[in-house]
Amino acid sequence: xxxxxxGMENLMCxxxxxxxxxxxxxxxxxLNRPVLPVLLLPSGQHLFSPNAICQHLTLLNEDxxxxxxxxxxxxxxxxxVSQVPACEAxxxxxxxxxxxxxxxxxxxxxxxxxxxxxxxxxxxxxxxVHNPLSxxxxxxxxxxxxxxxxxxxxxxxxxxxxxxxxxNIIGCVLSADVFAxxxxxxGWNLLYVCGTDEYGTATENKxxxxxxxxxxICDKYHAVHSSIYKWFQIDFDYFGRTTTEQQTEIAQDxxxxxxxxxxxxxxxxxxxxxxxxxxxxxxxxxxxxxxxCKYPEARGDQCDKCGRLINAVELKEPQxxxxxxxxxxxxxxxxxxxxxKLEGELEQWLEKSMGSGDWTVNAKHITRSWLRDGLKPRCIxxxxxxxxxxxxxxxxxxxxxxxxxxxxxxLSITANYTSEWEKWWKNPQQVExxxxxxxxxxxxxxxxxxxSLLGAQDNxxxxxxxxxxxxxxxxxxKFSKSRGVGVxxxxxxxxxxxxxxxxxxxxxxxxxxxxxxxxxxxMALKNNSELLNNLGNFINRAGMFVSKFFEGHVPEMVxxxxxxxxxxxxxxxxxQYIQLLDKVRIRxxxxxxxxxxxxxxxxxxxxxxxxxxxxxxxxxxxxxxxxGVSVNVACxxxxxxxxxxxxxxxxxxxxxxAPAHCARAMLYADRxxxxxxxxxHRIGTVSPLFQKLESEQIEAxxxxxxxxxxxxxxxxxxxxPQAGRGVWMLHHCGVEQQAPDTPVxxxxxxxxxxxDRVIFQAxxxxxxxxxxxxxxxxxxxxxxxxxxxxxxxxCFRASPGAAMQLF
Numbered sequence: 001x002x003x004x005x006x007g008m009e010n011l012m013c014x015x016x017x018x019x020x021x022x023x024x025x026x027x028x029x030x031l032n033r034p035v036l037p038v039l040l041l042p043s044g045q046h047l048f049s050p051n052a053i054c055q056h057l058t059l060l061n062e063d064x065x066x067x068x069x070x071x072x073x074x075x076x077x078x079x080x081v082s083q084v085p086a087c088e089a090x091x092x093x094x095x096x097x098x099x100x101x102x103x104x105x106x107x108x109x110x111x112x113x114x115x116x117x118x119x120x121x122x123x124x125x126x127x128x129v130h131n132p133l134s135x136x137x138x139x140x141x142x143x144x145x146x147x148x149x150x151x152x153x154x155x156x157x158x159x160x161x162x163x164x165x166x167x168n169i170i171g172c173v174l175s176a177d178v179f180a181x182x183x184x185x186x187g188w189n190l191l192y193v194c195g196t197d198e199y200g201t202a203t204e205n206k207x208x209x210x211x212x213x214x215x216x217i218c219d220k221y222h223a224v225h226s227s228i229y230k231w232f233q234i235d236f237d238y239f240g241r242t243t244t245e246q247q248t249e250i251a252q253d254x255x256x257x258x259x260x261x262x263x264x265x266x267x268x269x270x271x272x273x274x275x276x277x278x279x280x281x282x283x284x285x286x287x288x289x290x291x292x293c294k295y296p297e298a299r300g301d302q303c304d305k306c307g308r309l310i311n312a313v314e315l316k317e318p319q320x321x322x323x324x325x326x327x328x329x330x331x332x333x334x335x336x337x338x339x340x341k342l343e344g345e346l347e348q349w350l351e352k353s354m355g356s357g358d359w360t361v362n363a364k365h366i367t368r369s370w371l372r373d374g375l376k377p378r379c380i381x382x383x384x385x386x387x388x389x390x391x392x393x394x395x396x397x398x399x400x401x402x403x404x405x406x407x408x409x410x411l412s413i414t415a416n417y418t419s420e421w422e423k424w425w426k427n428p429q430q431v432e433x434x435x436x437x438x439x440x441x442x443x444x445x446x447x448x449x450x451x452s453l454l455g456a457q458d459n460x461x462x463x464x465x466x467x468x469x470x471x472x473x474x475x476x477x478k479f480s481k482s483r484g485v486g487v488x489x490x491x492x493x494x495x496x497x498x499x500x501x502x503x504x505x506x507x508x509x510x511x512x513x514x515x516x517x518x519x520x521x522x523m524a525l526k527n528n529s530e531l532l533n534n535l536g537n538f539i540n541r542a543g544m545f546v547s548k549f550f551e552g553h554v555p556e557m558v559x560x561x562x563x564x565x566x567x568x569x570x571x572x573x574x575x576q577y578i579q580l581l582d583k584v585r586i587r588x589x590x591x592x593x594x595x596x597x598x599x600x601x602x603x604x605x606x607x608x609x610x611x612x613x614x615x616x617x618x619x620x621x622x623x624x625x626x627x628g629v630s631v632n633v634a635c636x637x638x639x640x641x642x643x644x645x646x647x648x649x650x651x652x653x654x655x656x657x658a659p660a661h662c663a664r665a666m667l668y669a670d671r672x673x674x675x676x677x678x679x680x681h682r683i684g685t686v687s688p689l690f691q692k693l694e695s696e697q698i699e700a701x702x703x704x705x706x707x708x709x710x711x712x713x714x715x716x717x718x719x720x721p722q723a724g725r726g727v728w729m730l731h732h733c734g735v736e737q738q739a740p741d742t743p744v745x746x747x748x749x750x751x752x753x754x755x756d757r758v759i760f761q762a763x764x765x766x767x768x769x770x771x772x773x774x775x776x777x778x779x780x781x782x783x784x785x786x787x788x789x790x791x792x793x794x795c796f797r798a799s800p801g802a803a804m805q806l807f
Contacts, residue, residue, distance in 0.1 A: 141418040142191050142237060144430050151190040152424050152461065153180045154410045156437035156445075157197035157242065160221045161206040164228060165479040165488045166518055167472035170506040171438035175469065175586055177234045178507065179434065181643035182581045185667040191424060195240035195413040196222045199387040200402040201282035205322060214386045218243055228489035232499050233646050240413035242405070247412035251405055252391045254456045255380075258337065259392070263455040265336040265377055270313045272300070272327035274320040280383040281312065281320055281327055282402075288315030301403075304440065307366060308373075332383055335395060337404065339375035342451045347371060349450065349462060357432075357464040358583050361513070362439050366468075367446040378448060380404035407449040426459045434465045434584070442468050467584050470511035474518050475706070487518070487705050495701055497693070500645040501527055507644055510587040520702040524693040530594055536690040538597040539637060541604055542630035543655055543686035545623075549613045554631060554681040555624030563629050566603045570596050570633055571673050577640055578667070593640050600633050628679065631656065635676045639663035648689055657684045 081087055144150040155176035158164050164173075173194060180192040198218040207217040222241055229239065258264050272281045283300035290298035291314045295305035300312030312318065313329055320327050339346075350371075354364055380401050381390055387399025399405075415421040424431055435445050446466055453460035473479075479486035487495070492502055505523045508530075509516045546554060557563075573592045580589035609623035638652035642663050653662070662676040677683070 141420070142189065143418065143420055143423050144427055145189050146430075148189040149187075150424075150427075150431045151183050151188045151434065152431050153183070153190060153192040153434045154436065155192075155194045156435075156441050157195055157406055157409050158225060159200075159202055160196035160198040160218050160225065160241070161202050163221075163224060163488045163490055165486050166474070166492075166502075166506060167438070167479055169228075169232060169489060170472055170510055171469045172436055173229055173234045174232060174503060174506060175467065175510065176434070176436035177236075178586050178643040179436070179467075179581070179584055181235060181646065182667075185639070185642060185664050186578075187664065187668045190237075191414070191417075192235070192237045193240070193410065193413050193417060194236055195238075195242065195409060196225050197402065197406045197409060198222070198241055198243045199399070199405060201279075201285055201382075201384055201386075204384070204386045205285070215243065224490065231493050232489070232503065235646075238413060238417035240409075240416045242409040242412065244412055244416055246415040247405075247409060248388050250412050250415065251388045251400060251408045254408060254452055254458075255391065255400070257456040257458060258452065261455060261457060263338050263341060264380075265338050266333060267336055267377070268331050269334045269379060270329050271332055271383070272312050272318060272320075273330045274323065274325060274327045276323045276325045277320060280330070280332070282382065282384070283312050285321045286312045286315060286318050286327065287321055288318035291316060302440065302443075307369070307439075309370075309443065333395075334379050334381045334398070335390070335392070336377035337380050337448070337451060337455070338377055339447070339451055340377065342455055343371070343375045345454050346375075346447065346451055349454065350446070353462065353464055357466075359466045360468050360584075362470065363442050363446060363466045363468040366439060366442040370443055370447050375447070378404075403444045403448060404452065407444065407452075425461050428459065428461045431461050432465065433461050433463045434467060435463045436467045437469075439468045439470055442466065465584065470513070470515045472506075472509070472511050472516055472518060475520070475702075476517055485706065491705070496697075498647070500647045501531065501690070504531065504590075504645055507586060507590055512585065512587050520698045520705075524695070524698045527690065527693045531690045532692055534594060534601065535597045535637070536688060538600040538604070538630070539634040539652055540686060540688055542600070542627065542634045543683060545609055545627040546631050546683050547686055549609070549623065549627065552682050554677045554679055554683070555628050556621070556679045557625045557628035557675075558621060559625065559629075560622075562603075562607070563625060566599060566629065566633075567673065569599050570636065573599075574636070574640070574666075574673055581643070590644055593637060593644070596633065596637060596640075600630055604630055628677075631683070632673075632675050632677050635662060636666060636673055639666050651689060655684050655686050657682060 082091070153176050155172040158168060158172065162168075176192060176194070180190055183190040196218070203214045203217055206221075207214045210217065212220070218241065226239060229236070255264075272286055273279065274281050281300070286300035287297055288300075289296050290303040290306060290308075290310065292308050292310075293303060293306040295303050298304070298310060298315060300310065300315060300318070302309055318327055319325070350367065353359070354367075359367075381395055381398040382401045383397075384399050387402070388405050390396065390398045390400060411421065411425050414424055437445060445463060450462050453462060474486035477485060479488070493499070505526055506518075508526055509518070509522075546552060549555075559567075573596045577589045577592040580586075580592065604626065607622070607626045609626045612619035612623035612626075634652060635656055635658050638649045638656070638658065639662060641649040641652070649663070652658075656677060658676055659665075662674075665671060665676070666674050
């Protein structure tokens with residue numbers, strides 16, 4: 001009652017549960033980390049919600065829970081607090097002489113705790129809890145069918161121990177989801193599978209960091225991935241994992257088939273071993289200088305800058321990424337896939353696949369550069385413990401290298417989905433395979449994995465369409481979990497921005513031809529202009545005209561030339577939309593949707609139905625035609641939005657009470673723009689689809705996800721995107737860091753500084769830098785002055801006051 005009088009029911013439960021129900025040595029069996037508060041009931045059920053615990057104790061009055069008699073310290077605390085005059089007054093004001101009955105109204109509003117049935121198991125092990133999370137399975141198995149277009153879609157398997165950021169999401173699962181949703185609307189027989197890549201050193205290291213076993217780490221982070229993708233509405237047919245019996249069985253079968261056909265070699269490998277960590281280092285846990293392009297942060301398997309493959313021992317100045325110590329070179333015997341022996345067969349297949357399928361330009365370029373340089377044998381084993389074991393008796397202490405093992409996960413995940421998985425993966429005559437990934441994964445999907453399947457000679461389905469994106473950056477820098485730079489999947493839902501808006505913006509700037517950058521300011525601009533003022537405005541106006549002017553019924557439509565021109569424009573955009581998505585040009589197809597709503601807004605604005613409805617019979621009929629055509633265009637837009645913004649799409653159809661299958665009806669087999677809402681059709685309640693993103697909200701989010709670093713001069717914390725970039729900045733201490741020494745560098749410094757509003761903290765010192773720079777050529781150069789002036793003009797629209805202040 002004392003806590004309740006202050007509105008602190010949660011505090012009361014926390015105090016009780018910390019000392020009684022969750023002593024430090026107790027761990028809930030199916031959780032990987034402590035959760036407070038928690039109440040263990042005699043049935044074995046755990047209650048986690050403070051309100052549920054409080055309701056259970058107060059209303060159920062179980063005799064087995066004796067709080068006061070067993071807790072002298074807690075009882076004394078409550079007694080002392082209750083004697084405080086302010087508490088006594090508050091208790092009287094809240095309880096009003098009714099005792100605990102005064103709290104029942106509050107507690108009865110809380111959700112009732114789920115009490116476990118007495119005849120059900122009292123506890124669940126980790127497998128029983130986590131396995132359901134991995135089975136996003138439809139009610140029946142989807143198998144290839146004769147006479148239909150059978151499409152198999154995969155997206156690159158995310159590392160289980162990494163929380164995916166926005167770049168990971170758009171590069172793989174979201175792009176594949178849009179295409180899969182589109183394919184289903186088109187009537188294709190389509191299967192979309194993905195899952196977490198769970199073997200390798202990265203998992204071992206993460207397990208060591210968190211004090212868990214590798215399997216526990218996989219269970220924990222697989223659930224994290226599942227939760228993120230569900231929030232982003234990724235509609236997998238099956239989302240699995242690679243730590244399964246099917247993975248071991250299929251990988252070992254492919255291994256033996258390669259071995260029997262002479263496509264494997266034995267050789268001694270020089271590897272990097274970290275004596276400080278006491279283990280051989282996986283390629284991705286070594287960084288150093290690229291031997292080809294001198295990039296200083298090249299990984300042990302590939303350079304992100306030049307894209308060339310690297311053996312870790314070739315790196316200059318290598319460092320262990322875990323402890324930053326210099327590793328030593330040691331020798332170990334390993335197995336290699338003989339890529340040169342398979343090169344001729346690979347080139348023949350690539351020529352056919354690239355010629356008939358849809359390979360992105362970067363995928364073709366990366367693959368050809370590999371072939372141009374000549375293929376070399378590729379090691380497929382590693383000196384690790386956590387992985388698929390190599391079945392060969394001479395290599396029983398090794399596991400398969402992740403890039404031999406991981407792509408086989410596509411097959412094993414499908415095998416977990418259906419026992420008839422071979423109908424998808426050993427059926428190249430009937431199945432089209434689409435692989436979605438970022439460009440760094442291309443060589444392993446276009447060269448290494450196909451060579452494994454070609455060498456196995458078991459009629460495997462090989463990729464027909466390899467779709468690779470460039471990189472998505474964050475405000476001109478890289479995503480970094482450690483520096484707090486960028487939005488990661490588990491953070492997006494905490495921003496208050498709906499998942500459909502996230503999907504829209506990521507797809508709007510999808511890096512198809514070149515790298516692109518996420519920007520908070522641009523996200524707000526696209527939301528407020530394209531979604532709110534363009535798309536949402538048109539759909540809302542069309543529905544509101546029906547509700548307001550025609551009592552919620554679609555009016556009669558008598559088409560005139562202007563209406564026919566609009567319909568022709570809409571049909572042309574719809575045709576472009578289909579052609580672009582057929583070619584997996586997802587970003588360009590989205591622009592067709594926005595073009596249609598722009599045409600619609602212009603059509604409404606020119607015809608002014610809100611004025612004509614007040615005129616004579618002809619004007620009223622004209623208003624009815626404009627309204628009826630507009631609301632049918634809105635219905636079409638709901639269908640076209642389904643792959644991109646599924647919740648918004650369904651909301652539009654619900655508001656219009658559109659036929660259940662109208663989306664598929666218009667996109668199936670190129671049927672085109674149909675009049676789905678005929679005269680007399682009654683629509684539902686119409687309401688706005690989108691909300692404005694205010695500048696204050698966006699600025700707060702930009703600062704929150706901008707990262708931070710310490711100023712080396714005054715040791716104050718600097719936040720914002722500029723801290724993550726580490727570019728030249730003027731801090732309030734007035735000391736210039738990394739001053740630019742060329743006119744071009746100065747231009748970009750001022751441009752990004754003004755854009756990020758960093759420099760406005762010290763406008764006077766900025767001008768002092770300009771006039772008193774040690775570089776006289778820089779400070780007197782006319783080019784510099786022109787660029788500075790140009791930068792001010794460019795940025796004036798974004799922030800006129802700040803630009804004038806700096807000027």
